[in-house]
Amino acid sequence: MDAPINPSLSVDCVVFGFDGRSLKVLLIERRYRLPDGQSEPDFKLPGSLIYENENVDQAAHRVLEQYTGRRETYxxxxxxxxxxxxxxxxxxxxxxxxYRVETIRVVTVAYYMLVKLDDTLLTQVRTHGARWIELEQIHQLAMDHKQILAYALDTLSKQLMAEPIAFELLPRKFTLRQLQDLYEGILGIEIDNRNFRKKVLSSDYIQPTGEREKQVAHKPALYYTFNRQKFRKDTRQKFRLNFINWQL
Amino acid sequence: MDAPINPSLSVDCVVFGFDGRSLKVLLIERRYRLPDGQSEPDFKLPGSLIYENENVDQAAHRVLEQYTGRRETYxxxxxxxxxxxxxxxxxxxxxxxxYRVETIRVVTVAYYMLVKLDDTLLTQVRTHGARWIELEQIHQLAMDHKQILAYALDTLSKQLMAEPIAFELLPRKFTLRQLQDLYEGILGIEIDNRNFRKKVLSSDYIQPTGEREKQVAHKPALYYTFNRQKFRKDTRQKFRLNFINWQL
Known part of the structure; x- marks a missing residue:
């Protein structure tokens, strides 16, 4: 009852990507063997039990690499x-x-990762049994993975309001429409177009590149880029001015 | 090598308290049995392996209760x-x-807790082999607990700048001197008196109580209190006005 127990320990990774239109999550299709011998596909988060010679961060990087071919990301x-x-x-x-391991209980360390989706990454995962699924299309997941996803989404929303992490998901050059779609998609709200543009353009660290979209049906939009050096300098200054800075 | 492993799983708790003057940490004096039969006291963070029927949060609450008699805290x-x-x-x-358990590896989930130190709490822990040690007096700790403490302190500093958590550590009524000492103690910096008071007094949610210190040698200072409802209302409004609010 009150005895210590050695559980199995896993990592499960919520990998978010944004394809320029909607927020996507990396999922693994699993053929779950039912006791009657039938099988039914379902989806889970990418994950793994941890191995003998790695820590949990290393396990998470290993899982990311297994499905995306990349090791480094936010x-x-x-x-x-x-x-x-x-x-x-x-x-x-x-x-x-x-896993061929005896276990009576599994504790998992959930990770949250942001990747810049590109064609390579979209193709790469298909060869590994993984799929990018639109957030809105995910209705159920194996085990408690829906709950883990909800927790990750909540964290992403809060962080999106407090830090410039949107730019981890956007391509290096992005349109203001994409930036707004990203915010609206994650926060599940509608934002007033004019106010959003005004607010963004008044910041010094979102800068026009001078380039425009090509081969689009509508009027080609300007590409912008995020200047991280400028952002850091600005916020350091703001930090000095407003010593205590309770915002949320 | 690449085989999954079932580690033991523990919780370790960094419990911060502020006695009105300095930041303190709850530590457990342990008599560590050396192989040669000698023993030498050292300090560790309060912690425990997790039990069969509890999750990690429950284990952390159990540890807190064991040493402080309280179950609920930040x-x-x-x-x-x-x-x-x-x-x-x-x-x-x-x-x-x-713990009378076979193990070849221990993974720990570190927790970070804030308590309002009062005389009861200061006395209570003495009966359980725990001690409140001033942060500046802690030079080494058992295992990797110094590293865990450093991580907690770093998190506390960042959170202190972003959220009103100072009031989890302060008594309900506090002087501006205490508030400033708390910031200076945790951040390890000196803050300009006048600017600090101006900034704090310009906020609507730190309010004078009308009461003053008693039985002090110096001029009795005014007591203030933190109005959480007011704070929430103010920040919700600020949030609406500044939709994107990257500060750090």
Missing amino acids: LRQLHVFSDPDRITGDELSWLQAH | LRQLHVFSDPDRITGDELSWLQAH
Whole structure:
């Protein structure tokens, strides 16, 4: 009852990507073996049990590389999900068979990653059984992965308001329409076009590149870029002026 | 080599308290049994392996209660420390003997807690082998606990600048001197008196109580209090006005 226990430890990664229109999540199609011998595909987050000679961050990088071919990206630990009954029954049997490890309980460290989606990355994952699924299309996931996704989305929303992480998801050159779509997609709200443009253009660190979209049906929009050096300088200055700075 | 492993899983709690003058950390004096039979006292963070029927948050609350008699406080998961060799040799033997559990590796979920220090809390812990040690007096800790403390302190500093968490540490009624001491102590900087008072007094949510200090040698200072409702209302408004609000 009150005895310590050695659980299995896994990492599960919520990998967000933005394709210029909508927010997508990297998911793995799994053929889940039901006890009656039938199988039914379902989706899970990319993840793995941790190995003997790696720490949890290394395990998360390994998982990312396995499915995307990339090792480096914006990544942070999100939360530890550890309810004693989060994985039981058939799910536990599946894990034991898959990893050939004895286990009665699995604790997972959830990670949250942001990648710049490009054609290579979209193609690459197809060869590894992974798929980019639009956030709005995800209705259920294996185990407690829907709950983990919800937690990640909540964190992403908060962080989006407090830090310039939008630019981890956007291509280096982006249109203001894309920036606004990204905010609207993640926060699930509609933003007034004019105010948004005014606010963004009044910042010194979102700068026009001089280039425009090519081969589009509508009037080609200007491309902008995020100047991180300028941003850091500006916020350091603001920081000095407003010593205490409670915003949220 | 590349095999999954079931580690032991623990929680370690960095509990911060502020006694009106300086920042303190709750530590446990441990008699570490050396192989030659000698023993030498050292300090560790309060912690425990997780039990069979609890999740990590519950384990952290249990540890807090064990040493302070309180179960509820400001608490959040900080980070998972999981390097394969973070606990080895004698330290691992100590853990195995203490918990009577077979283990070859221990992963820990570090927590970070803020308590309002009062006389009860200062006395209570003494009966449980725990001690409040001033941050500046902590030079070394068992295992990787110094590293965990540094991580917690870094998080506390960042959060202190972004959110009104100072008031989790301060008593309900506080002087502006105490508020400034708290900021200076945690951030390790000196703040200009006049600017600090001006900034604080210009906020609507730090309000005078009308009461003054009693039985002090110097001129009794006014007590202030933090109005959380007012703060929430103000920041919601600010949030609406400044839709994108990158500050740090």
